Amino acid sequence: MHNFHCHTFLSDGVLSPIELLRRCEALGYQTVAIADHVGAAMLEFTIEQVTRDCDLANAHMSLFAIPAVELTHVPPATIPELASRAKQAGARLVVVHGETPVEPVAPGTNAAAVACADVDILAHPGLLSLEEAATARANRVFVEITARGGHSLTNGHVAQVVRQAGGEWVLNTDAHEPGDLIDRAFAERVLRGAGLTDAEVRRTLNDTPRELRRRAGRT
Ligand SMILES: [Zn+2]
Numbered sequence: 315m316h317n318f319h320c321h322t323f324l325s326d327g328v329l330s331p332i333e334l335l336r337r338c339e340a341l342g343y344q345t346v347a348i349a350d351h352v353g354a355a356m357l358e359f360t361i362e363q364v365t366r367d368c369d370l371a372n373a374h375m376s377l378f379a380i381p382a383v384e385l386t387h388v389p390p391a392t393i394p395e396l397a398s399r400a401k402q403a404g405a406r407l408v409v410v411h412g413e414t415p416v417e418p419v420a421p422g423t424n425a426a427a428v429a430c431a432d433v434d435i436l437a438h439p440g441l442l443s444l445e446e447a448a449t450a451r452a453n454r455v456f457v458e459i460t461a462r463g464g465h466s467l468t469n470g471h472v473a474q475v476v477r478q479a480g481g482e483w484v485l486n487t488d489a490h491e492p493g494d495l496i497d498r499a500f501a502e503r504v505l506r507g508a509g510l511t512d513a514e515v516r517r518t519l520n521d522t523p524r525e526l527r528r529r530a531g532r533t
């Protein structure tokens with residue numbers, strides 16, 4: 315199991331970074347990227363704090379811990395600058411909080427995220443357009459299928475439009491508390507529920523994580 319999007323009490327999650335990592339290790343996760351919500355505020359601070367516990371985990375645990383951020387509710391025009399700042403501050407992956415159907419995310423957020431070279435994952439993008447999905451494919455931005463309630467209302471649409479564009483999905487928990495961490499069987503149910511074929515489910519759970527791990531610096 316791999317998870318490239320979850321939260322700690324550095325934003326609105328309940329666990330410390332190291333407890334989240336230990337609980338994921340105990341559940342058999344091989345990869346965990348901690349992507350707490352940030353804007354211009356808290357960006358460097360959050361990356362610095364998360365990196366300390368990721369370094370600890372990488373030295374002493376069996377999983378690969380990745381310091382990341384989720385740019386959340388920032389004005390779309392600021393995404394390139396903030397994503398670049400996050401990478402300079404040491405974030406190995408940048409997630410953007412996309413236009414979920416359940417929050418007033420600024421229109422244009424999806425378009426700005428998929429156009430940005432420093433963005434790795436567009437999370438829960440809601441009613442993603444075919445054009446945005448095509449740009450995501452061209453720029454190698456992974457589009458998220460989410461296990462999180464609410465955000466997951468548009469998983470079926472996201473799967474369909476990304477398939478049409480020839481792009482790539484990533485499945486994430488977007489966990490905020492221990493009960494949000496899922497097992498492989500549930501991950502497969504979420505993906506099948508989004509309309510993926512058996513081959514697409516295998517690719518999403520096996521190949522996509524390898525690519526994101528490479529991008530974050532580990533084979
Ligand atoms: Zn989000």
Ligand SMILES: [Zn+2]
Pocket residue numbers: 319320321384437488
């Ligand atoms: Zn999130």
